[in-house]
Amino acid sequence: MKIIRYITGIFKGIWTLLVGLKVTGSYFFRPWKIVTQQYPENRKKKGKHKLEMFDRFKGEVTMLHNENNQHKCTGCGICEINCPNGTIEVITRMVVNEEGKKKREIDKHIYHLGMCSFCALCVKTCPSQALAFSREFEHAVFDRAKLNKVLNKEGSSLMKGVE
Numbered sequence: 001m002k003i004i005r006y007i008t009g010i011f012k013g014i015w016t017l018l019v020g021l022k023v024t025g026s027y028f029f030r031p032w033k034i035v036t037q038q039y040p041e042n043r044k045k046k047g048k049h050k051l052e053m054f055d056r057f058k059g060e061v062t063m064l065h066n067e068n069n070q071h072k073c074t075g076c077g078i079c080e081i082n083c084p085n086g087t088i089e090v091i092t093r094m095v096v097n098e099e100g101k102k103k104r105e106i107d108k109h110i111y112h113l114g115m116c117s118f119c120a121l122c123v124k125t126c127p128s129q130a131l132a133f134s135r136e137f138e139h140a141v142f143d144r145a146k147l148n149k150v151l152n153k154e155g156s157s158l159m160k161g162v163e
């Protein structure tokens with residue numbers, strides 16, 4: 001009896017091993033189905049094996065600018081108020097517009113990436129949809145100061161029609 005149990009145990013072991021290798025084996029014979037990405041080797045690759053980030057990925061908060069270097073940020077400060085971590089600082093200045101009226105505009109929209117928890121409250125609550133997440137994920141730096149970013153580009157201005 002013992003010998004039968006022993007032999008049965010060996011066959012069971014082989015069977016469970018084959019079951020475990022089923023997925024591995026299927027990818028071995030169908031390599032085009034593999035979803036795992038080889039990072040960082042795939043950084044520069046093109047085509048099927050190039051580095052791919054999904055649209056829903058939250059890399060870092062950015063300010064959208066159009067081809068004329070215009071953004072939609074009015075400097076209202078709602079993103080700053082809603083950010084739970086104090087990650088955003090909106091610095092504004094008063095300017096006189098073409099009609100001679102005083103108007104507020106952003107001087108610097110500062111984003112401290114090192115403090116961001118990627119909750120997206122700033123992006124969702126911005127009344128002008130001025131902010132968005134980029135797919136950038138390589139944030140390693142030697143100097144933490146590099147994680148403090150000014151989101152409005154140099155020389156940029158408010159898009160016409162945005163109040």
Ligand code: SF4
Nearest residue numbers: 073074076077079126
């Ligand atoms: S990014 Fe949006 S919420 Fe923040 S200050 Fe600019 S307009 Fe206001």
Ligand code: SF4
Nearest residue numbers: 083116117119120122
């Ligand atoms: S994603 Fe969240 S934590 Fe990051 S800046 Fe926006 S509101 Fe603040």
